Every structure is written in C-alpha cells, then in structure tokens.
Amino acid sequence: xxxxxxxxxxxxxxxxxxxxxxxxxxxxxxxxxxxxxxxxxxxxxxxxxxxxxxxxxxxxxxxxxxxxxxxxxxxxxxxxxxxxxxxxxxxxxxxxxxxxxxxxxxxxxxxxxxxxxxxxxxxxxxxxxxxxxxxxxxxxxxxxxxxxxxxxxxxxxxxxxxxxxxxxxxxxxxxxxxxxxxxxxxxxxxxxxxxxxxxxxxxxxxxxxxxxxxxxxxxxxxxxxxxxxxxxxxxxxxxxxxxxxxxxxxxxxxx
Amino acid sequence: xxxxxxxxxxxxxxxxxxxxxxxxxxxxxxxxxxxxxxxxxxxxxxxxxxxxxxxxxxxxxxxxxxxxxxxxxxxxxxxxxxxxxxxxxxxxxxxxxxxxxxxxxxxxxxxxxxxxxxxxxxxxxxxxxxxxxxxxxxxxxxxxxxxxxxxxxxxxxxxxxxxxxxxxxxxxxxxxxxxxxxxxxxxxxxxx
Numbered sequence: 196x197x198x199x200x201x202x203x204x205x206x207x208x209x210x211x212x213x214x215x216x217x218x219x220x221x222x223x224x225x226x227x228x229x230x231x232x233x234x235x236x237x238x239x240x241x242x243x244x245x246x247x248x249x250x251x252x253x254x255x256x257x258x259x260x261x262x263x264x265x266x267x268x269x270x271x272x273x274x275x276x277x278x279x280x281x282x283x284x285x286x287x288x289x290x291x292x293x294x295x296x297x298x299x300x301x302x303x304x305x306x307x308x309x310x311x312x313x314x315x316x317x318x319x320x321x322x323x324x325x326x327x328x329x330x331x332x333x334x335x336x337x338x339x340x341x342x343x344x345x346x347x348x349x350x351x352x353x354x355x356x357x358x359x360x361x362x363x364x365x366x367x368x369x370x371x372x373x374x375x376x377x378x379x380x381x382x383x384x385x386x387x388x389x390x391x392x393x394x395x396x397x398x399x400x401x402x403x404x405x406x407x408x409x410x411x412x413x414x415x416x417x418x419x420x421x422x423x424x425x426x427x428x429x430x431x432x433x434x435x436x437x438x439x440x441x442x443x444x445x446x447x448x449x450x
Numbered sequence: 451x452x453x454x455x456x457x458x459x460x461x462x463x464x465x466x467x468x469x470x471x472x473x474x475x476x477x478x479x480x481x482x483x484x485x486x487x488x489x490x491x492x493x494x495x496x497x498x499x500x501x502x503x504x505x506x507x508x509x510x511x512x513x514x515x516x517x518x519x520x521x522x523x524x525x526x527x528x529x530x531x532x533x534x535x536x537x538x539x540x541x542x543x544x545x546x547x548x549x550x551x552x553x554x555x556x557x558x559x560x561x562x563x564x565x566x567x568x569x570x571x572x573x574x575x576x577x578x579x580x581x582x583x584x585x586x587x588x589x590x591x592x593x594x595x596x597x598x599x600x601x602x603x604x605x606x607x608x609x610x611x612x613x614x615x616x617x618x619x620x621x622x623x624x625x626x627x628x629x630x631x632x633x634x635x636x637x638x639x640x641x642x
Contacts, residue, residue: 205622205625205629206625208631208632209610209624209625211632212600212603212604212628213542213607214610214613216610216611240641243636244635244636245538245539246532246538246539247584247641248585248589248600248605249542250497250538250581250585251582251585252499252500254495254496255495256491256492256512257505260509260512260513260516261487263513264491264516265484267513268480268517271520272521274521275524276476276524277525367547423547
C-alpha cells in the first residue's frame with residue numbers, strides 16, 4: 196500500500212494544475228485525497244499558488260462580455276446552498292441542487308402520472324404494459340438524476356434566437372447530458388423540435404429524438420454516449436422528424 | 451452615509467473583500483456580482499485566453515464561468531480556500547476542458563503554428579502590477595525544467611502526460627518537477 200500512497204501523493208501538483216489525463220485518474224486521486232489530510236492541504240496551497248499565476252495573466256475582456264453576463268445573470272436562477280452533509284459527501288445524492296431541472300424533473304414525474312392516469316382507464320390486460328412504461332420512465336428519471344447530481348456535472352443555459360432557453364447538464368465522467376428547454380415557441384403545421392448529437396469532427400450526426408413541449412416546457416431528455424467536444428443541437432423539422440437534419444440547428448452547445 | 455453602507459465591504463481589501471461579496475452574491479445581490487465581475491473578469495478572461503488562445507472561444511468560456519460564479523455562489527466555502535481561487539479554479543478547469551478535446555487541440559496547435567507563442571510564456575502576460583511582478587520573480591527562481599513543466603501544464607492546459615511527451619521526460623519525473631516547483635513557488639509567494 197505504501198508505494199501506491201506515495202505515488203498518489205506526488206500527484207498533488209499535477210492535480211492542482213488540472214493536469215491529470217483522465218477523469219478516472221482525477222477520481223482516483225480524489226478518493227486518495229479524501230483520506231489524506233496532508234494532500235488536501237498541499238493541494239489547497241498549490242491552488243492558491245496557481246491562482247496567482249492566473250491573476251498574472253489578467254487581460255482586458257471584450258467590452259461586450261459584461262453586458263452579456265449581466266443579462267444572463269438577470270435571467271438565471273441560483274443554486275441553493277448545500278447543507279453541510281452534502282458539502283462533504285460526494286457524489287452528493289441530492290435532487291434539489293438544480294432548481295430549474297428539479298422543476299423539469301417534476302414535470303416528467305407529472306407527465307408519467309398523467310400517462311398512468313390515462314392508462315388506468317384502459318383494460319386490465321394493458322396493466323402490465325403500463326407497469327413496464329412506468330418502470331422505464333423511472334429508470335430514465337434515475338439516470339437523469341444521476342447526471343444532475345454527478346460530482347462533475349456542469350450546467351449551461353443558453354437563450355435561443357427563436358425565443359426561450361435551453362439548459363444542458365453534462366457529466367463528462369458519465370458521458371451523458373440532460374437537456375431541458377423552456378419558453379420555446381409552439382410550432383405550427385405539426386413541425387417538431389428534433390435533438391441531434393454531432394461528433395466533434397462534424398461527420399457523425401445522430402438523432403436523439405424529438406423534444407415534446409408541455410406548456411412551453413419540456414421534460415428532461417437524457418442523451419448518452421456523449422464525448423467531450425461533441426455538439427448538441429436542436430433543429431425544427433417536418434412532422435415526425437427526419438433522419439438527418441434538414442436545417443442548421445437554431446441552437447448548438449458543445450459538450 | 452454610514453448607515454447605508456454597512457453591507458459594503460472595504461473597497462480595496464483582498465480575500466475578505468471578495469469573500470464578503472460572494473456571500474452577498476449567494477443571496478442574489480446583483481450589485482455585489484457586478485463588483486465581483488469588475489474584480490475578476492480580467493483575470494478570468496486573461497487566464498482562459500492564455501489557455502484557449504482564441505479570443506472568441508475565450509469570451510464564450512469566460513461567460514460560462516462568470517455565470518457559474520453567479521449560479522453557484524452559495525457553494526463557495528471560504529474554509530476551503532479564497533474566493534479568487536474558487537473562481538480561478540473554475541475558470542482554469544473550463545479552459546482546460548475546452549482545449550482537451552481532440553478536435554479543439556488540433557485547431558489550437560494550428561493557431562499556435564500561425565501565431566507563435568513566445569518561449570517564455572510568462573514574459574508577455576506579466577504586466578506592470580506588483581503582484582504579477584512578484585509572480586514573475588518567483589517563476590524566475592525555479593529551475594528551468596520546473597518552470598517549463600508548470601508553465602506548459604497551467605498556461606498551456608496540457609496534461610502531465612502531454613507535458614512529458616513535449617519535454618521528452620518520464621511521467622514520474624514530471625510529477626515531481628511540478629510538485630517541487632509548486633512548493634518553491636508557494637513558499638516564494640508566501641502562500642500559507
């Protein structure tokens with residue numbers, strides 16, 4: 196054990212500079228750090244040191260940045276403070292830290308409940324199918340919550356040029372993203388919002404299904420197999436969707 | 451005047467000032483966020499630009515980082531480090547994430563080829579400010595290989611494996627060089 200420990204300990208500097216190669220290496224070091232007080236304090240000192248290197252690189256940002264950020268801030272909800280338990284526990288198994296998505300989560304719960312209600316009036320022999328669907332939506336909900344609460348989850352919210360906002364929570368370690376949208380305009384003539392995942396080299400485009408609106412809001416959609424650098428986009432397509440996008444995405448977010 | 455000012459922290463203070471501001475940001479105080487912006491947008495953008503090298507992409511990443519500061523201010527824990535470090539750590543991670551994807555790295559290499567980055571990556575970033583001067587002096591105090599490793603990893607956004615490949619040095623050596631260099635930097639800068 197001793198050599199391994201020593202080995203991990205010398206990674207404090209590399210870790211503090213975000214220079215480990217893989218998420219797995221980061222996870223391994225963080226597990227070690229959780230039991231290694233001297234590593235924790237060394238990393239803290241190194242991070243403060245790195246901050247001074249960062250401050251020394253200070254440069255005047257473009258003047259447009261301020262207005263853009265303030266505009267986003269005015270429209271962006273904040274996360275609640277974590278309780279003390281959650282702060283020290285990782286990955287924090289809490290469902291409430293992303294209020295916007297928590298609402299979206301409630302929306303899918305509601306959608307599932309409505310589905311259930313409708314299905315219950317159907318004949319008895321459809322009951323097993325209902326159970327199956329419910330189990331599926333619960334499995335998906337669990338997966339969605341796993342992404343939202345992943346320790347490396349990052350959240351991006353972007354306003355779209357056609358109105359409304361799209362929010363993406365991405366977990367690099369899980370290779371998954373969760374997408375929700377609100378305030379998107381209702382489409383006419385049966386047109387649909389279709390989700391796409393575009394490989395970072397641009398030649399691999401995969402349909403990720405359609406986005407269904409309920410009162411301008413969508414339930415969370417889970418997309419798996421996402422690699423760093425992949426681009427997630429939404430297009431407006433003819434009824435039923437298409438195999439390949441027929442128009443440019445009105446919004447594109449890099450994972 | 452005084453009665454209306456108890457919420458306003460000392461204007462020129464360092465850590466305490468920023469900690470106080472972030473606590474107010476966590477309560478949804480947009481004016482406090484603007485003060486944080488004015489203090490840290492330059493460092494955030496400058497660091498991201500140094501790593502990402504493309505001004506348009508750097509602006510985009512900076513925007514995400516600053517919004518993240520607003521969004522998760524309540525998660526800042528002053529017991530774990532300074533406010534500036536919390537913000538700059540988010541900025542550095544996001545910048546590194548941006549350049550680590552294969553395509554982005556290739557594009558960046560191309561930009562590097564077009565616009566040569568000076569060998570001494572620090573020389574052009576260090577401006578007149580005293581703090582920056584201090585950082586520069588401390589970097590000068592490192593061995594050349596320590597300075598190279600730290601600069602490539604932090605400002606270059608390279609993983610330590612990539613640093614090793616570029617310098618033709620074994621991984622275990624890179625780990626030690628970075629750590630030894632950071633210890634020296636930390637002590638030189640008087641970081642507690």
